[in-house]
Amino acid sequence: MVKEAVMDYISANKAAWEEAFDHRRPHWGDDVPARLQQEHLPFLDPAIVAEVEQLDLKNKTIAQFCCNNGRELLSLMQLGATRGVGFDIADNILAQARTNAAAANITNCEFVSTNILEIPAAYHEQFDLIIFTIGAITWFEDLKPLFAKVADCLKPGGILLLHDFHPLMNMLPLPGEADFKADDLSHIAYPYFKPDPFIENDGISYIAEPYKSKTLTSFAHPISAIINNIIVNGMQLTAFNEYDYDVGLTDVYDGKGYPLSFLLEANKLI
Numbered sequence: 001m002v003k004e005a006v007m008d009y010i011s012a013n014k015a016a017w018e019e020a021f022d023h024r025r026p027h028w029g030d031d032v033p034a035r036l037q038q039e040h041l042p043f044l045d046p047a048i049v050a051e052v053e054q055l056d057l058k059n060k061t062i063a064q065f066c067c068n069n070g071r072e073l074l075s076l077m078q079l080g081a082t083r084g085v086g087f088d089i090a091d092n093i094l095a096q097a098r099t100n101a102a103a104a105n106i107t108n109c110e111f112v113s114t115n116i117l118e119i120p121a122a123y124h125e126q127f128d129l130i131i132f133t134i135g136a137i138t139w140f141e142d143l144k145p146l147f148a149k150v151a152d153c154l155k156p157g158g159i160l161l162l163h164d165f166h167p168l169m170n171m172l173p174l175p176g177e178a179d180f181k182a183d184d185l186s187h188i189a190y191p192y193f194k195p196d197p198f199i200e201n202d203g204i205s206y207i208a209e210p211y212k213s214k215t216l217t218s219f220a221h222p223i224s225a226i227i228n229n230i231i232v233n234g235m236q237l238t239a240f241n242e243y244d245y246d247v248g249l250t251d252v253y254d255g256k257g258y259p260l261s262f263l264l265e266a267n268k269l270i
């Protein structure tokens with residue numbers, strides 16, 4: 001049973017994500033079927049590609065939590081999984097995922113509309129691999145129930161892959177922000193530890209041009225919170241890589257000595 005205050009920000013985020021899709025740039029997402037048919041593992045960051053190419057996904061069941069329009073999960077299906085399930089809370093974005101899957105002739109992938117914290121028990125112990133990609137875990141205030149749901153849904157021995165912005169990025173001022181100094185990229189503007197949420201009303205920039213949007217609430221999570229909440233949920237860390245390049249906010253800090261993104265892999269203990 002999820003607490004009411006938790007549901008409040010999650011319901012508000014659902015409305016804001018659906019609104020962002022309604023404001024999407026013309027043809028946003030329409031290229032997915034063609035790219036799926038013409039390219040090898042499109043839409044996936046090189047760090048994920050390097051990792052998944054070492055996994056044997058043939059005849060496996062895989063899932064993406066917070067799958068958005070499904071482009072990454074549909075891409076991963078190229079590696080031979082027999083079944084894929086994408087979970088997301090935004091109904092209209094999932095509708096595009098289903099349309100794109102059908103247009104690309106991918107029939108073994110389903111898309112389920114749900115708050116991740118409320119994924120039904122029918123999906124427990126079903127998956128050999130669960131992935132989260134960029135900008136997914138930030139929508140959850142408390143990582144403990146989030147990774148509990150991952151552990152519930154993995155088969156024993158199943159793998160969690162998490163690729164995301166490095167939380168150190170939360171300390172760096174971005175171009176356009178008052179504290180950004182193009183001539184001093186060593187300037188740190190914000191704290192690493194940030195218990196209060198980010199509250200934003202500018203929409204989702206990779207889907208739509210800025211507009212006055214419904215409120216989006218997201219959260220900073222230090223690396224220790226990510227790792228500890230994976231461990232307490234009965235998973236064992238098997239890899240943790242950091243990269244000096246950004247995966248979606250700005251490239252001005254790339255190669256300057258900061259960890260800007262990371263990839264983590266863990267196994268559910270047998």
Ligand SMILES: C[S@@+](CC[C@H](N)C(=O)[O-])C[C@H]1O[C@@H](n2cnc3c(N)ncnc32)[C@H](O)[C@@H]1O
Nearest residue numbers: 017066068088089090115116133134135136139
């Ligand atoms: C930035 S996307 C992450 C996926 C992918 N990296 C991408 O860029 O499209 C975040 C997704 O999380 C979904 N989301 C936010 N809160 C959620 C929740 N409580 N349960 C399920 N999905 C949620 C949003 O609808 C959105 O599609």
